[in-house]
Amino acid sequence: MADSDRERWDARHAAAVAAGAVAPAPPDALRGRTGLLPRGGRALDVACGRGTVAVWLAARGFDVDAVDVSPVALDAGRDLAAREGVTVRWLLHDLDTGLPEARPYDVVVCQRFRDPARYPELAARLAPGGLLVMSVLSEVGEGAGPFRAPAGELRAAFDGLDVLHHTERDGEASLVARAPVRTAAPSRGRR
Numbered sequence: 066m067a068d069s070d071r072e073r074w075d076a077r078h079a080a081a082v083a084a085g086a087v088a089p090a091p092p093d094a095l096r097g098r099t100g101l102l103p104r105g106g107r108a109l110d111v112a113c114g115r116g117t118v119a120v121w122l123a124a125r126g127f128d129v130d131a132v133d134v135s136p137v138a139l140d141a142g143r144d145l146a147a148r149e150g151v152t153v154r155w156l157l158h159d160l161d162t163g164l165p166e167a168r169p170y171d172v173v174v175c176q177r178f179r180d181p182a183r184y185p186e187l188a189a190r191l192a193p194g195g196l197l198v199m200s201v202l203s204e205v206g207e208g209a210g211p212f213r214a215p216a217g218e219l220r221a222a223f224d225g226l227d228v229l230h231h232t233e234r235d236g237e238a239s240l241v242a243r244a245p246v247r248t249a250a251p252s253r254g255r256r
């Protein structure tokens with residue numbers, strides 16, 4: 066990412082912080098369906114912004130890694146985590162270079178950040194049975210735009226996962242999907 070783009074994100078986050086404190090919140094795509102989450106485990110929040118989702122997950126007992134390119138956003142996340150008494154691993158990282166670490170996660174959230182080049186990595190980071198929670202700007206109901214997903218983008222990108230929820234309307238697409246649970250190959254008994 067160019068320095069000028071990061072500075073723009075920093076300025077947006079600084080303005081939002083100045084406008085007032087935020088509260089932990091579930092990802093939009095999980096509202097009304099938080100029962101889909103596993104009971105605990107490792108979670109990754111990709112392009113976490115000011116950490117509302119990351120802190121919400123940590124408060125539910127997840128071991129959370131949260132990634133963003135903006136130090137201002139991560140500082141706001143740290144403040145929120147401290148207020149809520151939870152721990153999150155905050156990772157300053159430019160996603161243009163890929164996801165930061167190759168570790169499996171039980172939950173991967175990517176909300177309001179769209180980079181189709183990252184889609185295969187997002188799926189690959191899921192542990193067996195892991196839950197992917199995505200939302201991006203969409204052309205559906207809004208018309209074309211440089212940052213908007215064409216109709217069907219999320220479903221096509223994650224067709225190897227078991228789709229539990231998918232919507233495309235009013236300029237937003239969301240998807241909740243589970244990675245297959247690998248089963249052990251049947252052992253060949255001796256005759």
Ligand SMILES: C[S@@+](CC[C@H](N)C(=O)[O-])C[C@H]1O[C@@H](n2cnc3c(N)ncnc32)[C@H](O)[C@@H]1O
Nearest residue numbers: 066074112113114133134135159160161176177
């Ligand atoms: C629209 S905000 C969404 C934040 C958060 N996921 C949410 O739902 O509130 C997009 C976020 O992506 C981050 N971002 C944009 N480009 C990035 C990049 N190349 N690497 C890492 N983070 C990036 C921005 O700093 C910003 O926090």
